Amino acid sequence: MAKKDQSLTSQAAPWRSGIAWWLVLLEGIIALIIGVYMIVSPVQATTILGLLMSIFLVINGAIQLYQSLKNKGKGRFAKVAMWRGVIGLAVGALILVIWLVGIGARDFAIILLWLGLIVYGLSGVYLVVVGRSHQGGIRWNVLLGSVIILLFGLLVAYDDFTDTGLVIVIAVLMVVLGILLILLGLGRRMAADSPGAS
Numbered sequence: 001m002a003k004k005d006q007s008l009t010s011q012a013a014p015w016r017s018g019i020a021w022w023l024v025l026l027e028g029i030i031a032l033i034i035g036v037y038m039i040v041s042p043v044q045a046t047t048i049l050g051l052l053m054s055i056f057l058v059i060n061g062a063i064q065l066y067q068s069l070k071n072k073g074k075g076r077f078a079k080v081a082m083w084r085g086v087i088g089l090a091v092g093a094l095i096l097v098i099w100l101v102g103i104g105a106r107d108f109a110i111i112l113l114w115l116g117l118i119v120y121g122l123s124g125v126y127l128v129v130v131g132r133s134h135q136g137g138i139r140w141n142v143l144l145g146s147v148i149i150l151l152f153g154l155l156v157a158y159d160d161f162t163d164t165g166l167v168i169v170i171a172v173l174m175v176v177l178g179i180l181l182i183l184l185g186l187g188r189r190m191a192a193d194s195p196g197a198s
Contacts, residue, residue: 019067021188028181030059035174042164042171049167050113053152054095056174057116060149061088077127084123091116114156121150141180148177 034052038045045052065085068078091112098109124146128139152170159166 019063021185021192023063023067023185024181024188025185027059027063028178028183028185030178031056031174031181032178035171035176035178038167038171038174042167045167045171049170050095050109051099053113053117053156053170054092054099057088057092057113057120058096059092060120061085061090061092065089077130080123080127084120084127087116087123088120091120110156114153117149117153117156119153121146121148121153124149141184145177145180148173 034056038049038052062085064081065088068082068085071078095109095113095116098112099106125143128143128146151173155166155170
């Protein structure tokens with residue numbers, strides 16, 4: 001039973017070892033580009049920050065959902081991972097439609113964004129913390145990434161894109177997340193290329 005639980009936990013964990021290295025790398029590159037853009041152009045980024053964060057949610061949600069469906073895991077952890085992907089993808093896509101097509105109110109989109117980010121971040125923290133005993137301890141890089149996403153949500157809830165200071169804080173967090181994901185993706189690539197890799 002413990003082996004089965006360990007397998008299910010591993011399948012459901014975000015950025016787990018089974019995810020393709022290039023997906024993690026791509027996610028990191030996108031996060032880094034968004035963060036750098038926000039630092040270079042904070043005033044312009046303020047107006048499109050919601051769109052950038054929505055795109056980030058769509059990409060992360062799609063990757064999470066793809067991996068959870070690909071591995072067909074069962075159990076509590078697999079379900080949390082699947083729903084995490086669905087929430088990220090759905091919330092991000094809905095916000096993009098609201099802002100790009102002009103359907104709905106901007107205030108509703110901002111509320112939806114911060115709720116989506118908070119739920120997405122909390123579910124990632126849950127997957128790491130609850131699954132720690134099955135994964136040989138806490139996966140700090142994954143935990144940090146999930147906490148940063150959670151902080152994005154809390155920052156957006158606190159300030160609705162009316163201050164460029166918030167944009168800079170979020171930009172720095174996005175750069176840190178991007179660098180962590182890039183390093184994780186490259187580390188997985190090197191591990192896959194090593195002679196002892198299976």
